[in-house]
Amino acid sequence: MRTAHSVDAVRNAERELMARLPEGALMKRAAAGLATACAGLLKDLLGRVYGARVVLLVGSGDNGGDALYAGARLARRGAGVRVVPLAPGRTHPGGLAALLAAGGRVAEDPFEVLATADLVLDGITGIGGHGGLRPDALPVVRAARGGGAMVVAVDLPSGVEADSGEVTGEAVRADATVTFGTYKPGLLIDPGHERAGALRLVDIGLGPYLPSVPELEALQHADVARLLPVPVGESDKYRRGVVGVVAGSARYPGAAVLAVSGALRGGAGAVRYVGPGGEAVLARFPETLVHEGPPSGAGRVQAWAVGPGLGDGSWAAAAVADVLAADVPVLVDADGLRLLAERTVRERTAPTLLTPHAGEAAALLGVDREEVEAGRLAAVRELAARYGATVLLKGSTTLVAEPASGSASGSASGSASEPGAAPPVRVNPTGTPWLATAGSGDVLSGLAGSLLAAGLPARDAASAAAYLHGLSARLASRGAPVAADDVAAWLPEAWRNVVG
Ligand SMILES: NC(=O)C1=CN([C@@H]2O[C@H](COP(=O)(O)OP(=O)(O)OC[C@H]3O[C@@H](n4cnc5c(N)ncnc54)[C@H](OP(=O)(O)O)[C@@H]3O)[C@@H](O)[C@H]2O)[C@@H](O)CC1
Ligand SMILES: Nc1ncnc2c1ncn2[C@@H]1O[C@H](COP(=O)(O)OP(=O)(O)O)[C@@H](O)[C@H]1O
Numbered sequence: 001m002r003t004a005h006s007v008d009a010v011r012n013a014e015r016e017l018m019a020r021l022p023e024g025a026l027m028k029r030a031a032a033g034l035a036t037a038c039a040g041l042l043k044d045l046l047g048r049v050y051g052a053r054v055v056l057l058v059g060s061g062d063n064g065g066d067a068l069y070a071g072a073r074l075a076r077r078g079a080g081v082r083v084v085p086l087a088p089g090r091t092h093p094g095g096l097a098a099l100l101a102a103g104g105r106v107a108e109d110p111f112e113v114l115a116t117a118d119l120v121l122d123g124i125t126g127i128g129g130h131g132g133l134r135p136d137a138l139p140v141v142r143a144a145r146g147g148g149a150m151v152v153a154v155d156l157p158s159g160v161e162a163d164s165g166e167v168t169g170e171a172v173r174a175d176a177t178v179t180f181g182t183y184k185p186g187l188l189i190d191p192g193h194e195r196a197g198a199l200r201l202v203d204i205g206l207g208p209y210l211p212s213v214p215e216l217e218a219l220q221h222a223d224v225a226r227l228l229p230v231p232v233g234e235s236d237k238y239r240r241g242v243v244g245v246v247a248g249s250a251r252y253p254g255a256a257v258l259a260v261s262g263a264l265r266g267g268a269g270a271v272r273y274v275g276p277g278g279e280a281v282l283a284r285f286p287e288t289l290v291h292e293g294p295p296s297g298a299g300r301v302q303a304w305a306v307g308p309g310l311g312d313g314s315w316a317a318a319a320v321a322d323v324l325a326a327d328v329p330v331l332v333d334a335d336g337l338r339l340l341a342e343r344t345v346r347e348r349t350a351p352t353l354l355t356p357h358a359g360e361a362a363a364l365l366g367v368d369r370e371e372v373e374a375g376r377l378a379a380v381r382e383l384a385a386r387y388g389a390t391v392l393l394k395g396s397t398t399l400v401a402e403p404a405s406g407s408a409s410g411s412a413s414g415s416a417s418e419p420g421a422a423p424p425v426r427v428n429p430t431g432t433p434w435l436a437t438a439g440s441g442d443v444l445s446g447l448a449g450s451l452l453a454a455g456l457p458a459r460d461a462a463s464a465a466a467y468l469h470g471l472s473a474r475l476a477s478r479g480a481p482v483a484a485d486d487v488a489a490w491l492p493e494a495w496r497n498v499v500g
């Protein structure tokens with residue numbers, strides 16, 4: 001599992017560790033790891049470090065210090081290193097002295113050296129930077145990209161807010177980021193994540209001093225494999241879980257088919273469908289148990305997924321209310337989210353999982369969509385807290401947040417957090433922008449509903465579903481467009497890939 005910690009946590013850990021080390025030791029550790037990573041990249045690029053042209057963009061803080069000490073190491077290995085100080089007079093003095101002593105020089109003409117550089121190190125700002133790139137940095141940052149050099153961000157691409165991934169104005173777009181001690185949330189959440197390129201973590205010994213509960217966690221194959229349900233000898237379809245899907249309408253029967261297609265591949269033993277799309281569902285999936293009355297009359301169901309393509313007619317509103325009255329886990333998506341009352345969700349005793357995209361999240365929070373997209377972490381946390389529900393926020397970065405324990409009964413999901421505190425938000429590492437295709441969210445709802453019915457806690461069902469869904473899209477796509485139906489069809493392959 002990858003974890004990310006907040007700037008405050010990093011600074012506290014740094015303080016404790018520094019008290020036990022000689023002055024400057026931590027920065028030198030960071031710089032040594034950075035130089036090793038850069039040397040590896042130069043060898044891949046040119047076959048050598050000797051003679052490589054390296055340019056350092058250096059701001060006024062310790063981020064620039066890291067770049068300078070790493071530059072000194074590369075200069076000692078024969079690289080031609082030039083520094084572009086963006087805050088002349090405030091450049092890290094020890095780092096600059098080390099670089100000059102190793103044979104590096106201050107660039108006379110930044111644009112000339114950037115035009116021919118092989119590698120540019122972005123040491124403008126790290127965890128201390130705020131408010132995006134300043135105007136004086138913009139021309140050199142643009143020249144760095146324009147010159148065709150590989151751009152490596154030190155700790156964090158400058159211009160990205162470390163705690164949230166927000167970008168105000170412009171930020172460095174890196175090919176790779178070498179980060180120290182722990183990942184920062186801004187490296188894992190868009191738009192910051194997208195600026196960071198390939199991520200590399202350098203261990204500087206902060207681990208024992210970081211809080212055991214991180215801000216964010218990103219599951220990997222082994223973590224997801226442990227969560228997925230496996231039928232045992234004594235299983236029958238009821239023990240494996242029955243998921244109820246309430247989706248589709250006369251206008252959107254396809255949503256019903258897609259939600260059921262996800263549900264059939266999520267590990268539940270049976271899928272019940274309730275709604276006006278029964279005929280379309282049966283034509284495609286004869287194994288579905290179709291019911292025409294209200295959901296509460298459909299028979300045994302261990303979890304519901306309600307909302308995709310439902311429309312907002314009176315049947316839809318009544319079906320959502322009926323499902324929310326059931327004492328089993330309920331996933332609410334799409335149109336279902338427009339028919340929700342905050343109080344109804346808060347008062348539920350069984351878990352509730354809401355799965356909005358940014359537009360739906362914005363409507364639930366009463367803010368603009370842009371605000372949610374710029375600050376996904378704050379938005380998903382706010383929604384979870386307000387509704388007392390688990391929330392999966394879809395989009396370029398999918399996040400899953402749980403409310404603080406005690407704020408929603410029934411939705412706790414075995415976390416290592418302190419009593420009362422919300423567990424770490426989960427960030428989904430799989431997926432592809434090709435997933436932004438009509439109906440793919442319907443597949444996700446059915447899939448996550450199925451995992452809920454199979455007995456996973458809401459947070460685990462949501463994060464395992466997002467993981468499989470994103471992986472399935474990648475496997476189905478391999479660089480080409482995919483349809484929602486392809487995503488569903490590749491789910492068994494994604495499942496095998498995870499558990500295999
Ligand atoms: N903590 C650790 O464990 C370790 C930390 N290490 C390293 O230290 C880094 C943190 O260093 P830091 O605290 O000096 O802050 P940093 O990111 O260099 O930037 C702050 C400076 O930039 C300025 N500034 C602010 N905003 C700006 C903007 N938009 N555009 C331009 N300038 C802006 C601001 O000054 P201002 O101009 O606002 O007065 C201030 O001087 C960290 O990321 C890692 O690389 C490692 O060496 C070892 C372990
Ligand atoms: N830019 C993107 N990058 C990666 N995944 C995306 C992107 N945009 C959307 N997605 C994913 O695609 C799916 C779209 O779901 P949704 O918005 O509900 O669409 P629909 O209602 O058409 O099914 C979600 O899983 C979402 O996370």
Ligand SMILES: [K+]
Nearest residue numbers: 122125154156
């Ligand atoms: K940086």
